[in-house]
Amino acid sequence: MGKLAIIGLGLIGSSMGLALRRAEPVNTEIVGFDKDADIGAVAFQMGAVQRLAPTLRDAVADATMIIVATPIISIRGVFEKIAPHLQKGAVVTDTASTKADVMRWARDTLPPGVHFVGGHPMAGKEQAGPGAAEPSLFDGRPYCIVSSGDVMPGAVSAVENLAKAVEAEPFFLDAEEHDSYAAAISHVPLIASIGLFNLARSSIAWRELANMAGPGFRDLTRLASGEPGMAHDICLTNRENILHWINRYIGELQRLADQVEQGEPQALYRILAETQMERDNFLVSPPKREPEGKDVDLPNAGEAFMDSMIGGYWRNRATEMTSALEERAKARSREERLRRRD
Known part of the structure; x- marks a missing residue:
């Protein structure tokens, strides 16, 4: 050379x-x-x-x-x-x-x-x-x-x-593809890591949070320890793509927040189980990149299996959760009756 x-x-x-x-x-x-x-x-x-x-x-x-x-x-x-x-x-x-x-x-x-x-x-x-x-x-x-x-x-x-x-x-x-895709799988995870750490660090309970923090928090905030100059340059030179994917991430967080708030057990469990299966499949066998110009509708790796599996599993799971919810409702009812007596 x-x-x-x-x-x-x-x-x-x-x-x-x-x-x-x-x-x-x-x-x-x-x-x-x-x-x-x-x-x-x-x-x-x-x-x-x-x-x-x-x-x-x-x-x-x-x-x-x-x-x-x-x-x-x-x-x-x-x-x-x-x-x-x-x-x-x-x-x-x-x-x-x-x-x-x-x-x-x-x-x-x-x-x-x-x-x-x-x-x-x-x-x-x-x-x-x-x-x-x-x-x-x-x-x-x-x-x-x-x-x-x-x-x-x-x-x-x-x-x-x-x-x-x-x-x-x-x-x-090409350059436009690169910057959009990098924003999704590299730059937004960096921003999310910084945001999560700042969320906890700015809490008045930070001392307690810091002492409770385990591997999950450390793993998810690892990127926040990266070199600030690099993160600064990335944000300045890929602003539009980062904002696009941040807004999509906010939408996904809102979807999950809605599921948690609604408390519909089967719908929430399905999201969690399908996501676990999709990520596990991604780690073992990532989807292959198709030749340029070939339109492919990528299948959901967990969808068919979930449809056949979730019914039987969910019946057992739903029975357990329904019983737990009923017990919780009874406990709240007892507490309300006691309050009225007081």
Whole structure:
């Protein structure tokens, strides 16, 4: 491959370097640059790169591939600074969590003859920095590859081979699809994690809540411990998609709230049971992506089984719950009678 440059040596950039060095690419020099010299030093000491470049210009000079792994908001500035020093035919890619803005910045700033292909490895941790990097971070994870219609096929293949080299699974889609889907399965979970933690933390009972908190609360709020700058950049560059999916999430929460309020046991249980079955099926056997242009009505994995199973189970469950509800009603009636006597 020749010279490969990684710009930004935080968690993703350093993990990329470690994963590439694990793959032992033939005749490839992996050079790194980070504007923070201390971060660069840590990445070099742990073996993420073979050499540290003193400047951006030195990092990209004669490089056949450049991986920009900086925070999203910094990417445009990086493109502008490296553009005059890129050799013709070089492939530039990135690792940002949003793609539409990055694709536009690349189109506006990179010179003719340089090929840009967007990338987003769907992997990460709540810890930041090269100290948290590991070569297996991308193993088996989707690696989104986003290209424009006029990019050279060889450039797309180069980024596809990069994804395979770090043991990730290439996943092709366009920028608009990427940003909408990422909002649903990555960005809204981040916002929900922050919201849930703030909900509990702002309560006057926080001391008690904190001491009661178990694995469920910790798991659901894990993403709130992520790097604030990344979350900030995601919200700024994917605002409309995030708001769209937040509103859909609010609607789903309201649907569940309505079921809880109405207290109709069978309807509530059916939602809970079907959701459990669908998620378990997703973990074991996720739905396969259909070829582009093929319209497929995805079946509900639990629907047929639930229809045949829930009847018998529910009769027993309903009997138990009805008895419990009747006992609760009798207890309330006794309490009311006692109050009237008082």
